[in-house]
Amino acid sequence: MNPRTERADLDGWCLPLCTSSSIALANLDAQTAGLAQHYTQFGRTDVGARLTNALLARHSITSDPWDLTAADRITAELVSRTSADPTAWITRAHVTTTTHRFAETMQALALAAHHGATTEALVEERADVLEACGHSPAALRLRLAQGTAPTEPQQMARIACLHVSMGNDEEARDAIGEALRRYAIPSPLPLTAMLYNWGHALQHAGQHEEAMTAYRAVLAYVPAHSRALRALSE
């Protein structure tokens, strides 16, 4: 059996060899199913939060509305059952941000803070809201000032996207290059999230060709990535 050789290239950055998307998605499906079963049986908040994150991760690839509906329902249950648990509110905020219900997000974050959520978790969500509302400089300032794990590749990639939206192309390329260089796990799922967001940011900044290259890199890892497919076909 010869080692697989396929790996994507992005503007000269050599991207890592990753697990096939069929394995990665099968594992995500299996873990999601297990969490769902356990959550249904026992209703534990920590399991509900992990289940929600798994559903959102899957939705980011498949765009299956069922996952988003389920995440919304579960987090509504979590904050209703365990209203003093900051994890429940942070998870709820994550879902409402994903569905662009930012007023609900701010309310959830206020309650999360009231119940003792960590500064890091709050900053992460607030920066997401600012970014989604087009306030890139404020989002970038928040991420950099709070130092929310800036050495993590996923965080560095988000900073890179913010730089793109502000026209800081050199800083953006440095940050995404460093994020890709530091990416050190074989899972294609966080990597394709980074690449898709990078493409999305480039597209919004009018850098069409570069954006298409990023989307093609996403599809090299996850051919069924529905949002990248849609972006390429538009």
Added chain:
Amino acid sequence: MSDHLSSLRAIQDPVIDLTDLYFFPVPDVPGRLAVVLNLFPGAQPGAAFSDAVLYRIRLAPADIGPDAVVRARGEDAVSFDVTFTDIEADTGDQSGALGYGGDRAVAFRTGEKGAVRESAVSIFAGLRRDPFFMDVKSEIRTRATRRLAFTAPGVDAVAGQNVLSIVLELDSDAVLGTGRSALWAATGESLSRGTPAARFERIGRPEAKNVLLSVNGNDTVNATVDLRDLYNLDDPFDVPPESAAAYRARLDANLAMFDQLDDAIAWPFTDGQHHPLTETLLHDHLVLDVAKPFGEHGYLDVERGALTGRGHETCGGRWLNDDVIDILYSVIVGGWNGRPVRDGVDAAVIPASRAFPYLAAANPAPPALEVGAILEPSD
């Protein structure tokens, strides 16, 4: 929790997260050895091995040095490299390849029906019950409070869980040339495929990372640094001196804390101001005497025999049902002959059997793994 969730990188991708390594003579079959490498904590039915990861087991002859430390001869190690293909759409199974001894290869498939039984090497790969057992919360509480917090009975945090397992059984003389040495050291690794291969994780003894190298506020050299990802990068048979210095400081500090949990000193530091176990534990591999027959409860016995100068009585290594938490805690708290420390969990829900592939069949509906308390190092 043994080696489950034992680094930030592993937590992000369970296909590289090695959970346990076992190394033992095959029960009732002289001349055969077994090695088990487990991964993917909390694996659910349908979980699959990565096709981008090389799963490697290395067995190396070992010697007891003049300082009573067991060291592997890494340059003479035999590597067993296991790789997998993508899952097949119609069956959900994977094909696998085992390469060893330079040019020997065995093709197999995942699952019980895909196991290969041959005189030289047998191999099984697939989903099984996790044979590890431990009261995780009480152990974490022990480190956090600096008091033994175990209860009787304890709560097994691994009860009902599954893992992905790679089980090798081999003719020890034909494959290893056991005439070369009675003592053999075993390590497991997950590496990236391709050249050069990057190491994701390594595993030797249970709890080397999660307990012995944990951040507990004792280590004044690297007070708050989580050393586990750095530890995983090192070749287990050739740890760079600069890394070893960091691990040595952490082990000295943590072992001193464990020794004081019963308000008695079982392990006075050496003249060089190191804990007497530190150098042994730095050489992080299981050690088995292949000349001795199968026996239970042999974990750390070869190391004990070397350090006490009295020789070992059992085969050592690590059997699937060994209560390694009780053995480890008894030794680091009370010394080789101190009062036993028990975590109140004495066996897996379904213990391993004495026949290949040893681990119990997978739980079709495993509970969700409680990860919350495990992820954060205790301060």
